[in-house]
Amino acid sequence: xxxxxLADDILERRRDDPATAVVDLGTGEQVSYRTLARRVxxxxxxxxxxxxxxxxxxxxxxxxxxxxxxxxxAALRLGARYVPLDESLPAARTARLxxxxxxxxxxxxxxxxxxxxxxxxxxxxxxxxxxxxWDPAAEAAPRPPAVPGRTxxxxxxxxxxxxxxxxxxxxxxxxxxxxxxxxxxxxxxGFEDGMRFLNVAPLFFDASVVxxxxxxxxxxxxxxxxxxxxxxxxxxxxxxxxxxxxxxxPSVIRMLVGRFxxxxxxxxxxxxxxxxxxxxxxxxxxxxxxxxVPGLRYVHGYGPTETTHSATLFLTDAPGAHGEEFLxxxxxxxxxxxxxxxxxxxxxxxxxxxxxxxxGPQVMTGYCGDPERTARxxxxxxxxxxxxxxxxxxxxxxxxxxxxxxxxxxxxxDALKINxxxxxxxxxxxxxxxxxxxxxCCALPVPHPLxxxxxxxxxxxxxxxxxxxxxxxxxxxxPGTDEAALRRALALxxxxxxxPSRVEFLAEGDIALTPSGKLDRDRLRAALDAEVxx
Numbered sequence: 262x263x264x265x266x267l268a269d270d271i272l273e274r275r276r277d278d279p280a281t282a283v284v285d286l287g288t289g290e291q292v293s294y295r296t297l298a299r300r301v302x303x304x305x306x307x308x309x310x311x312x313x314x315x316x317x318x319x320x321x322x323x324x325x326x327x328x329x330x331x332x333x334x335a336a337l338r339l340g341a342r343y344v345p346l347d348e349s350l351p352a353a354r355t356a357r358l359x360x361x362x363x364x365x366x367x368x369x370x371x372x373x374x375x376x377x378x379x380x381x382x383x384x385x386x387x388x389x390x391x392x393x394x395w396d397p398a399a400e401a402a403p404r405p406p407a408v409p410g411r412t413x414x415x416x417x418x419x420x421x422x423x424x425x426x427x428x429x430x431x432x433x434x435x436x437x438x439x440x441x442x443x444x445x446x447x448x449x450x451g452f453e454d455g456m457r458f459l460n461v462a463p464l465f466f467d468a469s470v471v472x473x474x475x476x477x478x479x480x481x482x483x484x485x486x487x488x489x490x491x492x493x494x495x496x497x498x499x500x501x502x503x504x505x506x507x508x509x510x511p512s513v514i515r516m517l518v519g520r521f522x523x524x525x526x527x528x529x530x531x532x533x534x535x536x537x538x539x540x541x542x543x544x545x546x547x548x549x550x551x552x553x554v555p556g557l558r559y560v561h562g563y564g565p566t567e568t569t570h571s572a573t574l575f576l577t578d579a580p581g582a583h584g585e586e587f588l589x590x591x592x593x594x595x596x597x598x599x600x601x602x603x604x605x606x607x608x609x610x611x612x613x614x615x616x617x618x619x620x621g622p623q624v625m626t627g628y629c630g631d632p633e634r635t636a637r638x639x640x641x642x643x644x645x646x647x648x649x650x651x652x653x654x655x656x657x658x659x660x661x662x663x664x665x666x667x668x669x670x671x672x673x674x675d676a677l678k679i680n681x682x683x684x685x686x687x688x689x690x691x692x693x694x695x696x697x698x699x700x701x702c703c704a705l706p707v708p709h710p711l712x713x714x715x716x717x718x719x720x721x722x723x724x725x726x727x728x729x730x731x732x733x734x735x736x737x738x739x740p741g742t743d744e745a746a747l748r749r750a751l752a753l754x755x756x757x758x759x760x761p762s763r764v765e766f767l768a769e770g771d772i773a774l775t776p777s778g779k780l781d782r783d784r785l786r787a788a789l790d791a792e793v794x795x
Contacts, residue, residue: 264444267436268417269337269406271443271477272298276403280480283327286498287487292327294480297334299400304335307395311384313365315340315408315415320364320382322346322355322373325464325485328388328397330473332368333418333464340408341365342416342433345464348373354429356380361431361630362419368395413437419629420467422566431629432467432566439470441622442569443478445594446471449574450534450560456481457531459498459507461489467566468508471536476506492516496527503531508562511542511694512701512721512779518549519700529554538562538571540779541587541669541687543695547580563590563669567638567652569623572597573667586695589666590658597621599667600651601660606642614670617658618642620651657685677706679714682758689716689761692754698722698741703780707789709762718761719785720747722768742766 265271275282276298284291292300313319319336321343323329329345336343344362346355348370355376359367367382371389387394417436421429458476460483462468476483484502486494495517498504509517514537535550535557547559559580564572575591577583593599598620601609609615618640627635639650657670671685678684686704693702701721709715722741740747744764751760767780775781 265440265478266413267337267411267415268439268474269334271474272301272334273338273406275477275480278480281482282477283330284482284484284502285327286484286502287324288326290327296400297327297331298403300331300397301334301338302401302403303399304331304395304397305338305406306401307386308335308339308341308366311366311386313339313341315411317341317365318344318362318383318419320344320346320359320362320367321464322348322376323368323370323388324348325460325487326370326397327485328370329464330483330485331397333473337417338406338408340411340415342418344419344421344431345469346421347463347465348376350376352376352378352380358421358429358431361421361429363630413440414626416626418470420465420470420566422467430631430634433626433629434470434569435626438569438623438625439474441596442470442571442594443474445596445623446475446571446574447478448595450576452476452479452481454479454481455505457484457503457505458482459484459486459495459502459504461486461495461507461509461513463488467570468510468539470570471562472508489513496529499529499532500527505531505533506536507532508536508538510539510779511537511546512540514542514550515546515694515700518546518553530556532557534558534560536560536562538564541691541694543691544580544583544586544588545695545697547588551580559588561588561591563667564619564623565652565654567625568597568619568654569625572619572623573599575666587669587691589661589668591666593619593621593667594623597623598648598651600642601658601667602642606640606651607644611660611662611665614657614659616673617654617656617667618651619654620648624650624652677714679716679758682756684716684759686716689718689755689759692751692759693718693720693740693747695754696740696747696750698739700741701780703782703785704761705782705786705789707763707792715762716759717763717765717789719765719767719780721780722766 275294278294281291282294282297319341321332333343360381364383366384368386368388390396413436416433417439419431419433421431458472460472473483559577561575562571564570573591573593575589600618601615602618603609655673658667671687675686689704690702703719705717706714707717738746740750
């Protein structure tokens with residue numbers, strides 16, 4: 262198969278294929294590539310009539326469905342970029358995102374019209390039969406796309422992500438970047454006919470890019486899971502639809518392991534690969550998963566949204582065989598140049614710590630409407646000025662001597678000093694995540710009258726309160742539910758100055774999770790800020 266040059270080429274090659282392209286697990290609807298192509302043509306004609314063309318923008322305020330997949334393809338066929346937005350956001354934030362991406366057209370699903378009322382949404386087209394807008398079941402005979410002048414450097418999509426300040430960043434990804442990712446992942450991991458990918462991530466989360474486009478590349482079937490509410494949704498779908506691949510954030514994997522009485526009753530033997538990334542996942546959690554679902558290949562992906570999701574991969578069939586508490590983030594994909602650099606942006610020797618700089622065609626075009634932020638994020642290296650722009654990841658890593666695998670060490674912007682000692686919040690969180698009974702955690706700094714700063718550790722404990730494996734904890738409770746046990750366990754892993762001054766235990770109903778399944782750090786930070794007197 263020739264590597265794709267434009268993202269929509271992937272689907273254009275299959276527009277006469279009767280194989281199933283998408284299954285909506287919420288409604289049970291199944292759509293073949295051939296039917297999808299006919300629906301896309303009808304939407305393409307509609308969008309073109311509203312002025313969408315090369316360089317345009319199609320925003321989506323839609324629930325995940327076969328219709329939203331058709332909308333992605335239709336936008337790309339016209340040379341426009343697609344921008345999926347979180348339909349659960351408040352109207353004010355939705356308006357802010359729409360203003361940043363300046364859509365030509367915004368497709369709005371049932372129940373979401375209020376989100377775009379008065380917002381700079383361009384032409385608003387309601388979605389649904391009888392709305393007078395777009396009927397997703399409408400079809401037209403497919404025709405080859407006729408958009409002159411398109412290049413791989415054209416924008417393919419925009420995904421919004423929040424930085425440490427919470428300000429939204431619209432990351433612009435080109436066709437070149439997306440196709441480089443897909444080609445590199447295919448070359449590194451290898452896919453096969455009949456792949457059935459369970460898509461858990463929302464379309465506005467960049468993990469969905471791998472789920473959808475990697476599957477379409479090999480003519481497989483994407484199974485769209487409605488917004489995750491319970492881990493049993495995943496196990497039920499895997500068994501019923503004989504899923505071969507799924508990509509989960511580690512917090513969801515921990516929930517699955519902690520509640521595997523359901524999974525133990527199900528046949529999950531169809532799974533071939535478990536993809537994960539976005540945060541640290543302790544090896545014991547993966548080993549527990551392996552015991553319940555043997556024979557899996559684990560694909561650990563690392564990559565900021567600014568590098569088209571995955572810049573490096575680490576593949577293993579035996580996560581416990583590497584003798585480490587956390588797996589490395591692996592090696593760069595074929596098109597990626599990964600440089601471990603010092604503060605002067607010069608490479609450091611293998612084994613030394615430095616910031617990870619990422620170059621190559623997978624690097625974003627920039628931040629939507631924000632050239633100043635783009636200039637800070639994309640830099641030229643002094644020792645290779647002709648190599649193009651590199652993205653400053655803000656992550657500290659080291660390259661292992663011998664196999665050259667990259668090891669993640671922490672965030673540059675999560676470092677702070679307590680009593681003169683440098684503390685990385687990610688290091689505290691990694692040590693906590695490695696404890697039994699902990700599903701998720703978040704370490705945040707707060708003012709302290711004596712030391713200037715101290716740490717508050719939020720812990721999402723497991724309902725079953727699994728007993729700790731550390732011998733020192735055998736006389737007490739589990740770290741995920743008992744503070745004394747947690748402190749004893751952390752004292753074995755962290756120096757005194759990294760131990761939290763306060764621990765808050767959370768239950769699943771106490772705090773909202775983000776759409777990607779992580780603890781909502783912004784909400785936790787806001788709760789802490791509210792405690793501090795003005």
